[in-house]
Amino acid sequence: MVKLIVRDRESIQEAVRRFRKLVERSGIKKEMRRREYYEKPSEILRRARLRAERRARRPLPVRPGM
Numbered sequence: 001m002v003k004l005i006v007r008d009r010e011s012i013q014e015a016v017r018r019f020r021k022l023v024e025r026s027g028i029k030k031e032m033r034r035r036e037y038y039e040k041p042s043e044i045l046r047r048a049r050l051r052a053e054r055r056a057r058r059p060l061p062v063r064p065g066m
Contacts (some may be wrong), residue, residue, distance in 0.1 A: 002019070002022045002023055002026055002028065004018060004022060008055045
């Protein structure tokens, strides 16, 4: 849950801007989009598998001195 305490002499626009940042950082918007429509468990697993495959295909970063 996101709580925002409005500061003294803070405009509404500034408070709304801070609120949006807090919501974005907390992941609430992402969670809302994810839950907007029902997704079958098989689709969830499929997306996770595809994500893992893309991650595995990504080249490893080169470290200097090795």
